[in-house]
Amino acid sequence: MDFGFDATTLDFQHRLLAFMDEFVHPAEPVFEEQQAARPGAWGPPPIVADLQVKARERGLWNLFLPGARGAGLTNLQYAPLAEITGRSPSLAPAALNCAAPDTGNMEVLSQFGTPEQQAKWLDPLLESTIRSGFAMTEPDVASSDATNIETSIVRDGDDYVINGRKWYISGAMDPRCAILIVMGKTDPTAARHQQQSQVLVPTDTPGVTIRRGMHVMGYDDADHGGHAEIDFVDARVPVSNRIGEEGSGFAIAQARLGPGRIHHCMRLIGMAERAIELMCRRVTSRVAFGRPLADQGVIGEWIADSRVKVEQLRLLVLKTAWLMDTVGNQGAHTEIQSIKIAAPETTCWIIDKAMQAHGAAGVSQDTPLAQLWAAARTIRLADGPDEVHRRSLARRELKKYQ
Amino acid sequence: MDFGFDATTLDFQHRLLAFMDEFVHPAEPVFEEQQAARPGAWGPPPIVADLQVKARERGLWNLFLPGARGAGLTNLQYAPLAEITGRSPSLAPAALNCAAPDTGNMEVLSQFGTPEQQAKWLDPLLESTIRSGFAMTEPDVASSDATNIETSIVRDGDDYVINGRKWYISGAMDPRCAILIVMGKTDPTAARHQQQSQVLVPTDTPGVTIRRGMHVMGYDDADHGGHAEIDFVDARVPVSNRIGEEGSGFAIAQARLGPGRIHHCMRLIGMAERAIELMCRRVTSRVAFGRPLADQGVIGEWIADSRVKVEQLRLLVLKTAWLMDTVGNQGAHTEIQSIKIAAPETTCWIIDKAMQAHGAAGVSQDTPLAQLWAAARTIRLADGPDEVHRRSLARRELKKYQ
């Protein structure tokens, strides 16, 4: 057992932290100004493309992707880098071409795509010349239970015909979003986990209507391409657009799940660390009743508990990454669920304390805290509400004694 | 001891509930449409004025105001009516001309204003032909400690000259907002609570600049006139615009505090009840894993705890109203602080559970829950963060044993 990072990780951490200090954090006010100047625009403001150039120059590009196409890092090596990007979540992941859902889509295409699919969609995604969406969640059913999915993908000759409604399809409001991976049912009569398939659907396919951007707690996340509600009405794509075998949709979704969780959870930890830093800076500089807030009341407890909570959480996420690297997604099943349960809740708790320590500024647009909280809160619902994961984990725990 | 409402209250409850069912709730989707069609507009959409006509016809107007100018209700009689309006907080309080901060401003003008001030500002406020703001909070100091206030109000001949910056001045982004009650220091050398005065400052006074609308958790509350940041640079008003004596600003602020707390807290209870209703409707209609959510896991505990919490909270707020009516604000001091501590926290807890029970819809614009949560969360900071009130209350409790 060894809790130290390896040399590769330390080197990347060093370079990425330098990049954050030199480019990303200074770009934050620029980002805010550019966003304020383009109301109603979807997709990133110009500063993001500038940062992407800098990141590529420094070899900080596609770090999330294992293998030759990416940086070749293990989950355990990439995890602490994802944390660092979480400190500036509107800028850093996009700057490094490491932002969801493109990351998961690139992983899927890299692992399951045909050479043709890869040439057409993976290559431009790796270059960040297009963006992509993952269309799984549906408004009308509890789609955390994949067997509930109602979108139909019906074979018609050499085509698939797609009908259904999806929502919270992140990134899809961005006009550069060229391609969607759509999860639907090709065979509702098959075994529970063989009913689903995933197909590639270009956003300009007739019958695909991007209706509106869904909100998360008052934010539309426009810079990130929002969260689209999308109608599919007799949308038709060639059969060659299917990813993997027919009926493999559930398995492919499971495969993308593990790494995605690590990325999300480590970014949440970065967000929590940012909140702790902001809280500490605030309470040492702000005076009330004649003394800095730091010397008063419950503030010390908040800071200590934040530190204690985040340290435990980070270790669990890193262990999960290590398990994925050593025994695979399946062997890390309990831990992958555990971090989904623990990370957003812990992060929300910490950010909420930081908001409270800021007074009115804490809920305002003058600190990133309110938006960080909204993002963390939303992850308690993404991939299914926490409660679904708690019950599944409990069932596995109970089986030990049955 | 008697826990039943009196006949006047029951009559008003009956009429107000009918008004809600007949007019307010049906107007909610209209409100959403009208708002969606006027991005960037500040102030209420047309439906609010329509509702105001209906409310006046039914004698549901200025219910908050005791005495002959208003409905003549006691705090205890008005409190349960405020709760009902909280079920539709964007519409009902405005429809009845019972929305903050106009209510508090009308109370102050009614109680402390000169006949001239009343004719000029109170009368149109009672008619809802203008709106008003209360400019107390400052960005640069912990203004929950009123002695920290930095805005200066300097006598210059027959004028006062005002300099300072305020923010989170609710309603002031509304173009109809004609008048601000500004809290500042007329004598920084006086005793701690005699330094402050309140003056009436028309929004069109030279030197008054309304800079921007502050956000709360991603919402700008545009329909309600937002939350303005305002600069005062050598803004000049006649001395006759002072409310009450010079140095009475703190005392006047205290006087408005009690009723305002009751209103806010009862509306929060209405918001909590709305959230409970939405949660119950959702979990009985939504099916996952083959059964309604209501039959699964922790949902029953959420609903039960919500009911138990909100019942306790309501009784405490009602008792506080009763104390204010019987022994006055001073005698109800502990309770007025208690409800400030309890109400937003309890309400946030309940709304958060309702959000979670809704899945992604819970944080979306398709239910009122996310915005209700944001509003309740913000009240944990309004009038000073909870922690300030906890410490003050604790000091009073400790004194019993010293």
Next chain:
Amino acid sequence: MDFGFDATTLDFQHRLLAFMDEFVHPAEPVFEEQQAARPGAWGPPPIVADLQVKARERGLWNLFLPGARGAGLTNLQYAPLAEITGRSPSLAPAALNCAAPDTGNMEVLSQFGTPEQQAKWLDPLLESTIRSGFAMTEPDVASSDATNIETSIVRDGDDYVINGRKWYISGAMDPRCAILIVMGKTDPTAARHQQQSQVLVPTDTPGVTIRRGMHVMGYDDADHGGHAEIDFVDARVPVSNRIGEEGSGFAIAQARLGPGRIHHCMRLIGMAERAIELMCRRVTSRVAFGRPLADQGVIGEWIADSRVKVEQLRLLVLKTAWLMDTVGNQGAHTEIQSIKIAAPETTCWIIDKAMQAHGAAGVSQDTPLAQLWAAARTIRLADGPDEVHRRSLARRELKKYQ
């Protein structure tokens, strides 16, 4: 709506508080000494009988019992008196002959007993010359669901023959405990709530074996007669020992439930108030790191939250008592469940904070806090665990929308 106590209540409060100050609190150290000197003894030490004499002299006797046999108080009038006795729960309830389970047994005998049963058992209980137990809970089944009860009461000629095991039968280790009210099934084939009957079983009945005293968190509550595990093996009593009709056992149990809840919950509030007082005294007198604890860290928040929580809780219990007086147990069903959920949890929270503020002394025998906590914690399980009540309450709430 009126939150003031009536004159009768105020008079009794006044007299009872004087009795507490003059006799009960000074008796607490005597009680501790007497208990320490009689290890292994079950039942109250001599000081309790002394206090009973004083209480009777002052008309503070059987206050819990409505009607001519008792003090004739309503639930709402007795409730605040029960709170006061909770401040010294080992002494005050016993001193006033207002201790469970004798109170519930006296209520049942008073309401449902025959004149013979009353003469034989109720009269000596009212005089406190004997004690009694209520044998309902069983170790082997979830007896919070009364239909699970396995103890059988079988008619055999003019007798009932009883077989079963009960535990946590409070008071039954006291050698003065002469009579048990035993809940069992007379007809397991009847409708769900008509299977049970209650019969009077003298403790000296052959076949009744009092096996041992059950513990609660390390305490045996010996002074209070402990919590017995009792075996019934062919224990035979005449049919005339049945209370009410055959099959009425469930209904009689429900009838005793309401008042018992009020008593328990108000005593819990008294315990919480005692804990708050001890916490306040401790933190103002104890110095660490150069300042009284009261001036440090989170202590103020604990005290404020304790006050805010206990005020809300008290109002809910009082309202429940008022409902029972005005619309009956059935109409107060939701509230009777609500206080079962809220009272022990809130009280545990408060006592736990008081323990923590005391350092090691908080868990020691030198303050009453640890034992108060154990008592409050146990009530989260008595009459069925909280969760049973939460689910039942939730079902009723959900029905409003189905």
Next chain:
Amino acid sequence: MDFGFDATTLDFQHRLLAFMDEFVHPAEPVFEEQQAARPGAWGPPPIVADLQVKARERGLWNLFLPGARGAGLTNLQYAPLAEITGRSPSLAPAALNCAAPDTGNMEVLSQFGTPEQQAKWLDPLLESTIRSGFAMTEPDVASSDATNIETSIVRDGDDYVINGRKWYISGAMDPRCAILIVMGKTDPTAARHQQQSQVLVPTDTPGVTIRRGMHVMGYDDADHGGHAEIDFVDARVPVSNRIGEEGSGFAIAQARLGPGRIHHCMRLIGMAERAIELMCRRVTSRVAFGRPLADQGVIGEWIADSRVKVEQLRLLVLKTAWLMDTVGNQGAHTEIQSIKIAAPETTCWIIDKAMQAHGAAGVSQDTPLAQLWAAARTIRLADGPDEVHRRSLARRELKKYQ
């Protein structure tokens, strides 16, 4: 970074788990019987000595002690073994001669003792022929701040004369407790952390009076030698009984702190795991309302949260052990405080849920849960209340930004 245990650890885990299954768990009911048969006795019942014989035979002896005198394990290697012993905390640590406070005393004597001190006290402790106490905590001061300690150790010729009162001196009620390490002030005028010294005081020294056993939540922990209150009145020992230099008492106390924390926290984790197991077994076997508890309500959430919490906690404690091994106590300062904050609170939470899932049995003497809870709760106060550690940790966190 590597989350796998090394071969030595795996081997010891394997052997220790076999020992638990073969000897310790079967001995638990024997222990209960022996304890029940000897009320008033202090010190372990005979079964413990039997287990010690078995443990020595299997090389499971003094595992806690690094170096040649012990098993030579690192902190990281011993930590998971301490966890295993925590599953049966009344038996396993004592069986392996790994029970506090003897462990800490042996470490101190091993590291700082003279050869004479070691021959006289360390050797018999390593053989478990005597026991020992560590007399630091005082009833009258907040002794978590060592500078508050009032016990005086005054040089008088070749002797030290000791005066003061200590309490919660664990193990000292055991008649085999032969020696105390007493912390007191040799020079109250010295620098803050040089005032204290530690001296060896045989329990039969004239002037040493062991007054009584202190309770923890109703338990006297008699089998473990209880928690003594001890008076020192002119107790005289030779100067050669001093451990280390005069004035080094604080430093020696700090040195023992780190390993002791690891041991305590890992045992707490073992206790939590025992509680989870008991909870799972209970809810799968117990039926209420027609279904096993496991299928109902909030139980799944409790189990999942217990698993998620304990996994995070274990990783933090193991990392702390690793830091102590690699960068020393000083470098692990934040983590040593963090685990003191996190471990007892998390463990209490888990055990409380397990108690609740057991109904009345959960607070009874028929499961170990109530006593486990009491032990875990007490550790929130041992070595100073959590709040002291939170504030110290917060100060260190804040310093990063000042």
